[in-house]
Amino acid sequence: MAQIAEDAGARISSLKGSGMHLPEGYSSHDALKMLRDDFDFAYVLMKYAVRKEIGSFTFAGLRVPAVLESVSGAPSVSLPAGISLEVVIFQDHLHDRITMLARNNRMLREIWAFNERSRAFREFELLNADTAPEALHLTADLVTALRTCAKRQVVNALNASLEARLRWIDIFARKLTIP
Numbered sequence: 001m002a003q004i005a006e007d008a009g010a011r012i013s014s015l016k017g018s019g020m021h022l023p024e025g026y027s028s029h030d031a032l033k034m035l036r037d038d039f040d041f042a043y044v045l046m047k048y049a050v051r052k053e054i055g056s057f058t059f060a061g062l063r064v065p066a067v068l069e070s071v072s073g074a075p076s077v078s079l080p081a082g083i084s085l086e087v088v089i090f091q092d093h094l095h096d097r098i099t100m101l102a103r104n105n106r107m108l109r110e111i112w113a114f115n116e117r118s119r120a121f122r123e124f125e126l127l128n129a130d131t132a133p134e135a136l137h138l139t140a141d142l143v144t145a146l147r148t149c150a151k152r153q154v155v156n157a158l159n160a161s162l163e164a165r166l167r168w169i170d171i172f173a174r175k176l177t178i179p
Helices: 029-056 081-100 105-127 132-148 151-175
Strands: 011-014 017-021
Touching: 029 081, 029 105, 029 151, 081 105, 081 132, 105 132, 132 151
Parallel strands: none
Antiparallel strands: 011 017
């Protein structure tokens, strides 16, 4: 059954019945392709930074959201908006902190732009019952890996996060209904 996109954004069909709205700005296949490219590029930047100088990473000044500290009891449904926004803002700061390891101002400006372009989608991940548990686990796994300062673990955590996001974008693109 075809669903009609509304002004708030395109709908994606859901196996659970009624569709859900993608965030504004992600209502076309081209926009989702650009988002996919953004996640891919951010991964390359952070992977480079980790390989260059992971040993100097620190959480000083960053407060890890409580929901990430107790992710083993992660909800099987989406998070309340306030909690999801807290996690997304933490992700922004984490991306900044990781990229700063490269000591490259252009890379840092690129990650800031990425954070802006991807923020609504990352919040959508945490508000969507289908993706929220995995999104939380992936962020918690990255935090755990960063605490070890082990290159391989951090790169693996970044890669797992990238793979999940690309998979979700592809699924959302297949389910996208445009009027």
